[in-house]
Amino acid sequence: MRLAELLPVCVIFLLPLCKAVSSMPGRVLIWGSGSSPCWRVMIALEEKGLQYESKQIEFSSKGHKTPEVLELNPRGQVPVLKDGDTVVSESLATLQYLEEAYPEPSLVPKGASPQVLQRLHESPNVQQAIGAVFIAKNKNEPQEELDSKVKELKKELGYWESYLGSNKYIAGAQYSLAGAANHIAISLRFEPLLLCARLVYT
Amino acid sequence: MPGRVLIWGSGSSPCWRVMIALEEKGLQYESKQIEFSSKGHKTPEVLELNPRGQVPVLKDGDTVVSESLATLQYLEEAYPEPSLVPKGASPQVLQRLHESPNVQQAIGAVFIAKNKNEPQEELDSKVKELKKELGYWESYLGSNKYIAGAQYSLAGAANHIAISLRFEPLLLCARLVYT
Numbered sequence: 001m002r003l004a005e006l007l008p009v010c011v012i013f014l015l016p017l018c019k020a021v022s023s024m025p026g027r028v029l030i031w032g033s034g035s036s037p038c039w040r041v042m043i044a045l046e047e048k049g050l051q052y053e054s055k056q057i058e059f060s061s062k063g064h065k066t067p068e069v070l071e072l073n074p075r076g077q078v079p080v081l082k083d084g085d086t087v088v089s090e091s092l093a094t095l096q097y098l099e100e101a102y103p104e105p106s107l108v109p110k111g112a113s114p115q116v117l118q119r120l121h122e123s124p125n126v127q128q129a130i131g132a133v134f135i136a137k138n139k140n141e142p143q144e145e146l147d148s149k150v151k152e153l154k155k156e157l158g159y160w161e162s163y164l165g166s167n168k169y170i171a172g173a174q175y176s177l178a179g180a181a182n183h184i185a186i187s188l189r190f191e192p193l194l195l196c197a198r199l200v201y202t
Numbered sequence: 203m204p205g206r207v208l209i210w211g212s213g214s215s216p217c218w219r220v221m222i223a224l225e226e227k228g229l230q231y232e233s234k235q236i237e238f239s240s241k242g243h244k245t246p247e248v249l250e251l252n253p254r255g256q257v258p259v260l261k262d263g264d265t266v267v268s269e270s271l272a273t274l275q276y277l278e279e280a281y282p283e284p285s286l287v288p289k290g291a292s293p294q295v296l297q298r299l300h301e302s303p304n305v306q307q308a309i310g311a312v313f314i315a316k317n318k319n320e321p322q323e324e325l326d327s328k329v330k331e332l333k334k335e336l337g338y339w340e341s342y343l344g345s346n347k348y349i350a351g352a353q354y355s356l357a358g359a360a361n362h363i364a365i366s367l368r369f370e371p372l373l374l375c376a377r378l379v380y381t
Contacts (some may be wrong), residue, residue, distance in 0.1 A: 073299075088293045090300035095276075097293040114267045114276040121269035122254075159253055175318055 027052040028082045030069060032059045036127060037091035044098050047107060052081075062131040092093040092120055118161065206231040207261040209248060211238045215306060216270035217258040223277050226286060231260075271299050298342065310333040 029045065029052050031038035045052055057063025057078060065076040072080045079087050083101070088094045099107055101127040108116050133149045141149075208224065208231050210217035225229055236242025244255040252268040253258045260267045262280070267273045276373060278286055287295050311328045320328075 010325060016256035058295050059283040086293050088297055090297045093293070095299040096296050100292060113279060114272070117272035117275050118267055118269045162253060 023066060026082075026084045028055055030052070030055045030057060030078050030080045030082075032057050032078050033066060035078060036057070039042070040091040041079045041081060041094045041098075043096050044107065048105060050096060050098070050100050092123070095120065122159075125156055126160065129153040205261075207234055208232070209234045209243075209251070209257050209259045209261075211257050212234050214257060215330070218260045219270040220260060220273045220277075223286065225275050227277060227281050227284060229281060250254065271302070274299065276320070301312045301338075303377060308332040313340060329376055 027039060027050065029038075030041065031054070033056065054144070057066070057069070063069070064078050069080060070076050072082060072087050075089065077089060079089070079091055079094065081097075082093050085096075086101075087095045087096070095107075103149050129149075129152055133146070136146045136149045206229065208217075208220060210221065210233070210236070217278065231255050233375060236245070236248070242248070243257050248257070249255050251261060251266050254268065256268060257269055258268070258273065260276075262276075265276070265280075267276045274286075281353045308328075308331055312332050315328045
């Protein structure tokens with residue numbers, strides 16, 4: 001993937017260090033550090049200029065399984081967005097909800113809607129392929145197993161390269177929901193992934 | 203129907219999702235069934251439309267869409283009547299739509315474990331996870347007639363098929379799970 005596209009996401013690493021944006025009664029995001037689905041929603045909120053109260057939980061202390069979270073999402077998963085009376089889980093659903101509820105600025109380029117929808121639904125493939133490589137490494141799987149996972153990741157990234165083509169962004173000439181959904185999966189664990197991408201793409 | 207073609211394969215619940223939506227919206231289409239066993243989903247014709255070599259693929263005029271859930275949403279946008287998204291239920295429908303792969307995966311895990319003749323405790327574990335997953339959907343249904351409130355919706359179409367996959371053994375499975 002293009003390095004230039006990864007750089008803006010450095011901002012996301014700074015977000016937890018900033019003071020939470022001024023409390024906006026009625027819009028609350030519950031999220032956990034290191035979760036790319038959470039980053040997807042944060043990117044969309046930022047791109048749309050929407051203020052929200054940031055509630056960070058700690059996975060290590062099962063902060064995602066508290067009664068407060070379970071009441072909003074029985075699956076005990078984050079991100080969870082509470083927007084007035086609306087509660088949405090599933091990051092991709094939340095991206096789409098935000099697009100419907102706050103159409104400006106739009107993250108769906110004109111005429112590109114089916115393509116954006118499709119890329120959105122394809123994005124878990126990226127997350128899974130990247131995750132599979134790291135899981136194999138962490139489990140110290142045999143080299144041929146690791147090679148096989150890297151090969152699948154290379155194949156997956158190949159689809160996205162072909163989607164990019166000569167475009168600047170994944171769904172044509174404008175940053176879109178599909179960009180937000182994938183930006184984060186690609187950026188997860190930035191440094192080792194860059195290394196991984198270099199290994200994959202030589 | 204010149205211009206609207208659905209490429210699909212038998213036994214694929216994602217394909218059924220799109221077929222249900224097309225039928226619910228009263229949209230005519232040319233049906234092109236491929237055979238998975240002879241790699242009909244990996245032909246140049248399919249790969250040209252979907253480089254992943256997966257079905258369903260819908261060609262609607264100049265628009266080509268893969269990913270069944272994306273296709274459901276595309277159809278809702280392009281052909282808003284009759285609507286499959288109840289008024290005021292849009293975030294909920296979107297969320298259920300994105301949750302539906304959990305159902306498909308939980309059901310699939312049980313059947314894979316059975317087909318691989320996994321040890322009983324492994325099978326029990328998968329059935330337990332399926333029971334937990336179905337429990338979420340039971341709570342979503344509550345006293346409603348349909349998953350996203352009082353009207354059949356995209357979320358219904360997406361899950362109807364996952365639940366119906368391999369109907370007979372699944373009914374048995376569901377009975378085992380829900381006693």
